[in-house]
Amino acid sequence: MIDKIFSSMDEAVADISDGSTIMFPGFGNTGIPRNLMAALLTQGAKNLIGISNGSGGRDDRIDIGVLVRARQFKKLVMAFTASPHPSRATIFNELYEAEEIEAELVTQGTMAERIRAAGAGIGAFYTPASVGTELAEGKEHRMIDGKEYVLEYPFHADYAFIRATRADTWGNLQFTLAQRNFNPIMAMAAKTTIVEVEEDILEAGAIDPDHVHTAGIFVDRIVKIPEDGIWDSVPQR
Amino acid sequence: MTEKTPLNRRQMAARVAQEFREGWLVNLGIGIPTLCSNFAKEVIFHSENGVIGYGPQVAEGEENINMVNAGGQHVSLLPGGSIVHHADAFAIIRAGYLDVSVLGSYEVAENGDFANWKTAGRKGGGIGGAMDLAVGAKQVFIIMEHTTRDGKPRLLKEVALPATARGVVKLLMTNLGLFDVTPGGFALREIAPGYSPEDVQAVTEAELLISPDLIQISGTG
Secondary structure: OOOOEOOOHHHHHOOOOOOOEEEEOOEOOEOOOHHHHHHHHHHOOOOEEEEEOOOOOOOOOOOHHHHHHOOOEEEEEEOEOOOOOHHHOOHHHHHHHOOOOEEEEOOHHHHHHHHHHHHHOOOOEEEOOOOOOHHHOOOOEEEEOOEEEEEEOOOOEEEEEEEEOEEEOOOOEEOOHHHOOOHHHHHHHEEEEEEEEOOOOEOOOOOOHHHOOEOHHHOOEEEEOOOOOOOOOOOOO | OOOOOOOOHHHHHHHHHOOOOOOOEEEEOOOHHHHHHHOOOOOEEEOOOOEEEEEEEOOOOOOOOOOEOOOOOEEEEEEEEEEOOHHHHHHHHHOOOOOEEEEOOOEEEOOOOEEOOOOOOOOOOEOOOHHHHHHHOOOEEEEOOOEOOOOOEOEEOOOOOOOOEOOOEEEEEOOOEEEEEEOOEEEEEEEOOOOOHHHHHHOOOOOOEEEEEEEEOOOOO
């Protein structure tokens, strides 16, 4: 019987070894797998490579910034390696300025497509984004139908941490509104995909197959967020 | 004679929003561009996180934690709105479905290059999706202050900071005027109240073309 349920966040991240590459979705305050991140903080794996839109750390809640502060990353791949203003510098910005963490800066659409390519079996692709900029320097260029493109390669990962609203025992997932963001493409791109789920896990068949956002075949481990887990809330203005 | 009155942020956003046409798919960057949503009628707003058809920011206490736009603001989703994942949100951008991308910038050059992701003397940068938006949208509009805080020009012959994209800016709104970016350079089409074209040229590095139909910008917003 197919059953991907793990009893705790700690158990679901226990085997992550030093040096692993992990994908972290989330955009704004939504779709962030905060419970799995908290478990990874406790688990303590080091020299990790993280793939994430930003570096978090803007408030005191658990996000990727907390893992950065704990020095668990060797390198981050991101669309933002500087804060919009020095007054809003995060722990990542401080460590990066001090050259205590590495980073690769990628424009967000290329980041998304490189993740998607990994999950789709694509060897590389040409994109017009970044042509004529520092980010395209040293990369292969090609003119296609009179337009210039730059070659980009996929981002593969050992693990993806995913936050979903609903799951069944087969790992079929549903997201709510903007919670979706990077979650579906990261779920497809990693060797092992671990999902934290807000609602009680359903029996297989309980989710209408036409309304599955991420098919269970991409999901390896599912953990229900406990009552005393980390729940999303709207920050105070 | 009218006192020299640079436009404020709302006025700049309101004037740019007047350029939008009914049914356009529009992406607004963080900062002043976001304010365009207060003035635009009957367009569809697209956000990098895959939200299509978002509405105004919702009142405190009525936010949906799972509903944010690219600026992280809690907004509503209008009837007819839809959600796609991040890669599809950028497929929309690169494939030219956006009628306009409105972005902020540090510098714009007379050939349509612009630079908005990295400032001098700082390690790293904040690109977000700017390089995708800049090459993918049918049109790129920029809204920015005409000069730096130190009064240095930002409308340049060539960008000095690292470029975001080359030759893509079509329209530029500053607190001193509205400019078309033409093959001949910046063409001043509308001007802030009380300013002469000479006043604007004096704080501009690039040589301005002055529209024969130059008018004063009406201070809406």
